Amino acid sequence: MASGTKPVVSFLGPVASYSHQAVRQAFSEDEWELRPVVTIDDVFDTVQDQEVKAGLVPFENSTNGSVVFTLDDLADRDGRYKDITVDGEVYVDVHHCLLGHKDTSSTTEDGADGSGTCTPTATDPSPSRPRTKPLSSLAHIKRLYSHPQAFGQCNAFISAYLKGVEVFEVSSTSKAAEIVSKDETGTYAAISSSLAAQIYGLDMLGRSIEDRSDNTTRFLIIGRNPTPPADWEIVKTPTTTTTTRPGSKSMVSFTVPHDSPGALAEVLSCFQAFNLNLTSINSRPSLVKPFQYIFFVEFEGHRHDDPEGRVRGALDKISRVAGSWRWLGSWERQR
Numbered sequence: 001m002a003s004g005t006k007p008v009v010s011f012l013g014p015v016a017s018y019s020h021q022a023v024r025q026a027f028s029e030d031e032w033e034l035r036p037v038v039t040i041d042d043v044f045d046t047v048q049d050q051e052v053k054a055g056l057v058p059f060e061n062s063t064n065g066s067v068v069f070t071l072d073d074l075a076d077r078d079g080r081y082k083d084i085t086v087d088g089e090v091y092v093d094v095h096h097c098l099l100g101h102k103d104t105s106s107t108t109e110d111g112a113d114g115s116g117t118c119t120p121t122a123t124d125p126s127p128s129r130p131r132t133k134p135l136s137s138l139a140h141i142k143r144l145y146s147h148p149q150a151f152g153q154c155n156a157f158i159s160a161y162l163k164g165v166e167v168f169e170v171s172s173t174s175k176a177a178e179i180v181s182k183d184e185t186g187t188y189a190a191i192s193s194s195l196a197a198q199i200y201g202l203d204m205l206g207r208s209i210e211d212r213s214d215n216t217t218r219f220l221i222i223g224r225n226p227t228p229p230a231d232w233e234i235v236k237t238p239t240t241t242t243t244t245r246p247g248s249k250s251m252v253s254f255t256v257p258h259d260s261p262g263a264l265a266e267v268l269s270c271f272q273a274f275n276l277n278l279t280s281i282n283s284r285p286s287l288v289k290p291f292q293y294i295f296f297v298e299f300e301g302h303r304h305d306d307p308e309g310r311v312r313g314a315l316d317k318i319s320r321v322a323g324s325w326r327w328l329g330s331w332e333r334q335r
């Protein structure tokens with residue numbers, strides 16, 4: 001399990017990804033070895049195969065929504081991740097930068113060569129204006145690299161200042177910075193973090209280029225903890241320790257019998273019957289038949305700290321009305 005004496009937690013690398021920042025927020029490096037892996041699937045694989053004790057994956061972003069790679073692994077359509085549980089969550093404020101190499105031949109200092117306006121399209125007739133201007137000219141940029149989630153969080157800046165630039169999706173924002181650091185043409189740019197600028201030695205061409213200043217990503221901590229042992233404790237930094245306990249959350253996934261009308265409403269009514277507040281609902285295609293889905297519901301409550309039996313009651317009822325279902329975990333909520 002551990003290469004040294006410490007337990008290991010895996011995360012989407014390379015170093016300087018937002019996942020790296022999230023893992024550092026939740027796990028003390030004095031007590032854990034933080035191991036970067038290449039994909040979200042790798043995080044799930046290393047946890048399932050007990051190569052590591054825990055993993056951290058992005059789950060949802062406040063601007064761009066769900067991280068489908070993580071939902072697909074949690075959907076576990078082929079039973080590969082049968083022992084995975086969700087054991088915690090971490091929130092990170094995400095402020096993206098445009099990183100690359102400054103065009104030293106350009107005389108434009110403040111990026112004034114971009115129009116700063118976005119082109120209206122049929123799907124977005126009144127596009128929002130970017131919040132910030134480039135810090136230097138972007139006229140030389142020919143390729144833009146990042147993680148698909150990050151592109152979706154910086155739409156206004158991209159359409160105002162990087163029109164016509166070829167876009168390349170890569171496995172993480174820090175991978176994008178690493179690729180750009182090896183570019184010898186000086187024409188590649190990455191949407192990544194300020195930490196990545198330092199680590200990969202890149203120039204800051206834009207700062208706070210995200211569409212919304214409240215851009216936040218929620219990460220999940222995963223493990224193999226069907227019933228958490230008494231000594232299982234996630235080490236938190238002072239920033240994530242709150243004075244008032246915000247309570248617990250749990251997650252279940254389920255399918256519904258598709259030939260019966262109101263089947264989804266019936267499963268959701270199980271939470272209402274036991275007065276359990278829902279905090280999120282997601283779905284992914286079941287890949288069994290077109291337009292059939294696996295649903296994910298998060299709700300307030302803890303399976304192992306359930307003095308009134310409300311969570312137990314709801315789960316019992318779900319087991320009778322859902323097509324199939326799985327409890328995915330309970331954890332202490334951070335917000």
Ligand SMILES: O=C(O)C(=O)C[C@]1(C(=O)O)C=C[C@@H](O)C=C1
Pocket residue numbers: 012016017018019020058059061067094147149150171172173174217
């Ligand atoms: O690429 C990274 O840096 C990640 O950690 C992944 C990820 C994501 O998938 O949401 C994390 C935070 C940001 O929302 C953008 C990308």
